[in-house]
Amino acid sequence: MTTLLDLKSSVLRQVQRSQSLRSRREPPPTATSPLTHCPDPLPRRISEASVEFFERMNAILQKQENMMRAAQAECQRGACTVPPPQEHVDQAFIPDRISRTELDLLYEEAVYTVVNRVGVPSPEHVKSDDELFAYLRKVFDMGEEEHEIILQKVREAKRASFSLRVSVMKAKNLMAKDANGYSDPYCMLGILVGQSPRETEEKKERKFSFRKRREKLEKRSSTKEVLPARCIQVTEVKPETLNPVWDEQFVFEIDDVHNDLLHLDIWDHDDDVSVAEACKKLNEVSGLRGMGRYFKQIAKSVRSNGSASSGSEENADDFLGCINISLNEIPVVGYDTWFKLEPRSSASKVQGECHLILKLFTNQRDTTLSKKDTNVSIHKKLLSQIVEYEHTHVKREPYNWNGQVSPPAWTVLTHHAVQTDLSPLQQAIIRWQCYSSHHRTQRVCYSLLLRLLRTIDAEWDPPAVRGDLERQLSDSFRLYTEHCLCLMKNMRQVFPCTSAAAITRYELMLRGIGYMQNMQAFKTVCPLRNELHLDITTAVKKGTAEWYESLIARYRPEDGTLEEQLKKLVQVIDAVCADVQRAQNIYNKLFHSAVKVDFFSISYRQLEKQAADDVNVAMERVCGTLEQESSRLTQTMGEIVFELFMSLKILKGFREFLPLKDAKMLALTGFHNWFKSSIHKWLQIVHDRSCDRIRKAVETDKLEPLQQAKHSSSAVEVTACFSQVREIWVQLAWPDSAGAFIFVTRLTDNFCSEAVCYSEMMTRKIERNQLGRDHKSFTVQLCIALNNAEHVRVFLGNLPRDLDWQGVERAMEESCGVDGKEQVYKALNGQLFNMDLDLQREAKHLITLLTDKMLPELRRYIQHISLSPDSINNDDAVSPLMKYLQDTMVILTENLVKENLSRVLQSMWELLLRMILDAVTENRGVQVEFYNRFQYTVETLLHFFQAKGEGLSMEDMKSGDYKVLDEELRLNKCSSFELIEQYYLEKISHQKTLKHTRYGRISVKCYYDAPEQRLTVEILHAADIIALDANGLSDPFVIVELCPHHLFPMAKSQRTQVKLKTLHPVFDELFYFHVSPEQYRHRFACLTFIVMDYDWLSTNDFAGEAIAPLSDFCWPGRPNASPAGKSVQPVILHLSRSKPSEKPIMRMLEARIGDREAQEFVRRLKEIEKSMEEE
Known part of the structure; x- marks a missing residue:
């Protein structure tokens, strides 16, 4: 809580200091004011340096965008013929x-x-x-x-000695031999001994079977033709299936790999005698000649072990097919395929296939x-x-x-x-x-x-x-x-x-x-x-750390001056940012999809920590240097510090790609605090360079409108400068609410002072250029200057949005409460309001220059209207003025934006009203035609300046001076009686507005007896009247009379008794007046109560007066003079002491020298005013 209160107090102090920068209560800035003073043009090299400064700032701001583009270019890996680097290993x-x-x-x-x-x-x-x-x-x-x-x-x-490995895998689609629609298949296989070339040819002409080959095999006498019984192998019997699966392997030693054959029979087993037993018995036989004899004896053995009661071959195994494969046909890599089963003869019926895997290999x-x-x-x-x-x-x-x-x-x-x-x-x-x-x-x-x-x-x-x-x-x-x-x-x-x-x-x-x-x-x-992923993580961490150390070794940021060190550190951080960008765009995807390792998180946290440590140490040195009294932040140092800040901000921004658990407690959290004092000083450098740039823009401005625009080059340059500074702030993205408010206040003040400075420089340039220029060219340049100021003013009107004032207000409200938000609102809007006033002041000054140029011509045309004879047509009297205004309007419309056109027209309208009013007041008491002529002039000007809805609005024009002029014309056209009547109407209206005055009050009762046409006036008492005698008291009495006198010619004024030495006199006196209905129906008919102080040595003194319209007492249904009428509540009237000579009507009547009634009325009022002056 203490920390929060301290923060709040600090921020509020900053707000108060910021508000005081451009407070309207202060006197106008002097010639040495740093905010609005624009010194004489600096050398050209300074302006060029300012341009280069903003170009460098723009390059810094575009760094992240350029980095993104470079990373995207790396991601788009098209055809690349450049070989990859060597993969040097231990x-x-x-x-x-x-x-x-x-x-x-x-x-x-x-x-x-x-x-x-x-x-x-x-x-x-x-x-x-x-x-x-x-x-x-x-x-x-x-x-x-x-x-x-x-x-x-x-x-x-x-x-080499060869063997044959035979894998009997399975068969399919065998012939069904049993009554149940299935068979009980098994395989018998062995090697047939080598054959002569002639026998090989016979083999090609007919199919093999054990039975058909038996005779040829028996004819052989060679001992090598005799094979041992172990060369015959039998698989297991697979009961009741047409698709048996054996998956059994057999190995046969081969004598003649080029001529021997593999023979395989598939039989249907029909009794319980094991074929393996039959093969076993053959092991006891020796000297048999030919392979066919062995297979034949196996078959007989199987039959002999069948049912003893059956001598027939009904129980003999049924033949299902055979396969003959020459060993010299087996491929080098062997066979792994399906072989079609073949019959023993044309009479045999077989079907199906058998899957065999055959492979020859050496056994020695x-x-x-x-x-x-x-x-x-x-x-x-x-x-x-x-x-x-x-x-x-x-x-x-x-x-x-x-x-x-x-x-x-x-x-x-x-x-x-x-x-x-x-x-x-x-x-x-x-x-x-x-x-x-x-x-x-x-x-x-x-x-x-x-x-x-x-x-x-x-x-x-x-x-x-x-x-x-x-x-x-x-x-x-x-x-x-x-x-x-x-x-x-x-x-x-x-x-x-x-x-x-x-x-x-x-x-x-x-x-x-x-x-x-x-x-x-x-x-x-x-x-x-x-846990290979841990090994990968360790390798990535170690490699990342070593790579960063190689960066440090390459750039050596610890060498050189402080500026050189920071510049090298910027290069290091930029290289780190580029590496992190590549990690996020390329490497992380590879690691995540291949080994499920978050490469980005590992490398980013490693690099972020090492970079933060190095920058923190460097910025401590910078802050220590700047704290020295003789040290200041140079422009070069400021640029480097800003670039370093932006590079760190880019690096910090990559944390958004981290998992939530890894995004906490990072080293760059709060890194902006390292730069706070430096950024403050750097913003002053930006302000100085902005002023230089604005000064250069004004110097080089030829005051010629740009294409499709009505402002000149300097306005574009100024707003471009503001845009760049605004973009600098946006890119800074200061995260601390209190710091952000201070910076925004500073930037807003800079913008406002620069805008006012620009407007003042443009005004001075126009003032210098007006000498020797014709009216039109000067008017055009002045219009452009006005448009320039308006262009800048409109741009700065977007500051609340561009600088995110609402965001700052919300942040301050969260940290300092509602008071903080309110202070932010007042400070920032106060700056903008003051700037707007200053720009309007400069705009008015420029408009005054324009109207001053027009003044002689306008005065001449107004005088022409004033001196025109009464016989001349009003159009002819006004036409010279309107022709001049029309020509001027064409120039203004072509060269002014709408807002400025309205301002100039408003100023011209007000000027014309004042000039006409001066002409009218100088010519009181002339013929009515004179005033009619100016009335016509005003109406013509109204329509001209309205311009069919494109110019000024009627509501705006018919206010202020217009009302005064219109009243002046109207009254001047009235008769003397009408003016007197108007005078009393104004007095009645003024009396109604009085609520309390220092001149006291008077209490009266008035009631009208209609049948008698008699008005009874009862003056009761007065209170708090002013002291007009030396003793601090007065001797008051009241004069009551009906006014105006020309309406009541027969009525005479009446007076009460004098009450000595009192400020609260009690009169209780009755007065009677004859008032007809025709008289009291007039709005201006009234009773006046004049309180005087009796002075027996000199003229009585005027203490105050009050007025009451007769309409308040004399109207049908009003209680009459009966006892009921006497019960009417008294009326309290407040006294006033206005000087009649201050009223225009008084001056108009006074100007009518030949009018007796007017002069008499004026005389009476002057007597009262004279008594006021003698007090």
């Missing part, structure tokens, strides 16, 4: 290179892979060994001789590496070597390489992966490890890495990743994460917003790191890194 993240010996062993592995290729190559594979060898020599930088040695070694080595490799290292490790080394070579040969945008390798590389890698039996998951992990590791030395496209992560995620199978592979995957995730965090810390250098390619890469990197932290693989192998 050496700890760069992987070790392998030795030459290891390369030779790896080369042997690659050559062994090429030599032992199997499977049908795809179109993108290279078929030529020579082409593959040539490519590998380049990859491994191998000479011809070394290549031949290794190739010879590989050819002498043991050939005769290479050095394969004997001491794992297949995963070998493939990883091979891929790393190939990736490094492929990337070095990318010519266009190598930083954006998508990881695609050449056909020879793809061929070698595919064959090696197939031969070493790497699963898709293992291959995905290897590719991720290689590319992410390579990326740390030579960057690749982040979309490639993201794609590799997605592949791992899609293939992820936790049980398949154990041991070394799990550890290696964990290390790769860790290294990549740390690498990305390092880049995040340096993101402003590595991923600048000025590079579209860099921002695109950054977005993909964040998406990748965000995707990785949500992968099940990452959670499994890196269980302790479950």
Whole structure:
């Protein structure tokens, strides 16, 4: 509460001081007044400096807008061919290179892979060994001789042994063999031994079946044709289904990968005997020849284990179809497809398909590496070597390489992966490890890495990743994460917003790191890194702090003079604002969508705190310097302080993008208090420069109207200056209500004093220019000067809105109560009111210059009307004046704005009224035609100045001097009796207005006896009359008479007795007058009561008079002189002592020398006035 009261007192003191600046109670400013004094023109360089000052201020005000435009331009990232900056990282993240010996062993592995290729190559594979060898020599930088040695070694080595992995997945749309409309299918599969080329041709001509091939197989005598029973595999029986799902895997060792075949039968199981048992019994048989015999014995075995009572084959398994696949037709990457079931013969009826996955791989490799290292490790080394070579040969945008390798590389890698039996998951992990590791030395496209992560995620199978592979995957995730965090810390250098390619890469990197932290693989192998967003937050904070420190190190704001330090600090804050703008426009969106981290909040709070600390320290130095007596705020320092304030305001404004919880307790809260004293001094500099600019505008103004306007260049320049200062205040947006009120008061006073100063300078310029100019050109320039002042006045009329006075009033009411609001209202509106009075004063002065120029001509034309003979036509008498006014009106209408035209017309109208009134008063007692002529002149002027509703209003014209003139003309045209009657009407009207006077009062009763036509007047007493004798008393008596005398020629005045030495005489006397109805019906018929002081040595003294119209007593129905009439309440009349000579009627009557009645009336009134003067 104490703080609030202190604030209120402080603000009210400021208000009182502000009100005193331009108080109307003070005497007019002297020539040295700082508010309205306009010194002689300063040197030209000062005016130019003022222009440059406002240009710099405008540039400062546009800083935020320019920053927004620059940020938007950065956001519109079109096609940009400029490569992004290098992504320099810590050496700890760069992987070790392998030795030459290891390369030779790896080369042997690659050559062994090429030599032992199997499977049908795809179109993108290279078929030529020579082409593959040539490519590998380049990859491994191998000479011809070394290549031949290794190739010879590989050819002498043991050939690779192959196996076939068969995955029987499912079948669909099988034939229904059971009565219930279903079948109980199972599969029997095995490898058919190699065939001769002739048999291969026969195979192409007809379908295979076990039964049809049996005879040919039995004819073979070679022992290699005999296969062991374990090469025959059987799936489980799937009961009652036509779409069985087995998902069983079998591995067969292959003797002849180029000639052997895979054969598969699907049967309907019709008894309870296990087919697996039948196959088991075959293991006891040896020496059978031919695969067909084995399948035949299985079938017989199954039948023999059926029902014992049935010797027929009714319970034999029903054939559902078969599939024959030559191993040499299997693609390099294997089969994963649906195969159509085939019949045994044309008589068989089968339908449906079976889904098989087939893959050939080696189960024994005769290479050095394969004997001491794992297949995963070998493939990883091979891929790393190939990736490094492929990337070095990318010519266009190598930083954006998508990881695609050449056909020879793809061929070698595919064959090696197939031969070493790497699963898709293992291959995905290897590719991720290689590319992410390579990326740390030579960057690749982040979309490639993201794609590799997605592949791992899609293939992820936790049980398949154990041991070394799990550890290696964990290390790769860790290294990549740390690498990305390092880049995040340096993101402003590595991923600048000025590079579209860099921002695109950054977005993909964040998406990748965000995707990785949500992968099940990452959670499994890196269980302790479950708060990656905290690591990202830490990296952003550290990177932001380091970036700010680099700014400080670059600009070094602690060096140089105080002005230089502040200027450097402005550059620092501007750089921070630009960075925050980029954070809000670009980076924050990337972080939020990719990793759900509020980058803007983190970086803004960090930068805001560091910037606030540095500026606070600097402003303390500034305030300390300004507090020294000999120090003052220079213009340069003021501009820098203002720019620093605006930069901080821009920085503070970004808090609106913070979450509500983060927008509290920020370091820049209340930062305006650091600048309060400096801004006060700086506003004085702005005022001085504004005055210089206005002075320059007046000097260079040629007083020529601008296009489509009636004001000149200086008015535009002045309002432009005001607009800029107003915009400065708007941009300041001072948040403290008390401070805002003080500043608004100061600005309003500055505006008002500058406007008055401008108007005074324009007036002086017009005064200097009037010499030697013709009437028309001078009138035009004067009109422009008036319009200039009006243009400025209208502009300043919007100050309450432009400076948000209502907002200041509300703020002051909240902080200081209703009294504070009232003081604000009075102070600000008082300033504006005083300014308006000053501008009107200057406008009147200019108009006076104009009318003074017109005065000789107008006086001549008025004199012409006055001296015109009575016989002349009124139009002819008035026409010269009207012709002059018409010509003047054309000039004024063309060059004045409406408001000024009204003012000038009003001034001309008042001038003409005064001139006509002077002419009339100088010519009293002349012929009535004289007054009729001027009456006609006034009526003509009324219509002229009204201008059919476009000029002055009748209401405005028929007031003031017009009423006086109109009355003067009307009275001058009256007879002497009419003037006397008018005199008593005015007296009656004046008597009614008297409520209390210092001359006392008189109490009377009046009642009229209609039958007798007699008016009874009873004078009761008087009270508080003035003392006219030396003893402080009077000897009063009352004279009563009927007036005017020409209406009551037979009535004589009557008087009471004298009451000695009293101021409260009691008379109680009756007087009777004869009054006819024709007499009392006149409004001017009245009774006058004149109180006199009896003086037996000299003339009686006049003490006062009162008047009562007869209409108050004499009217039909009024109580008569009967006893009832005597009960009428007395009337109290207040006495007055007005001088008759002050009334125009008196002067008019006095001017009528030849009129006896007029002269007699004047004589009697002068006697009364003379008695007043002798007191």
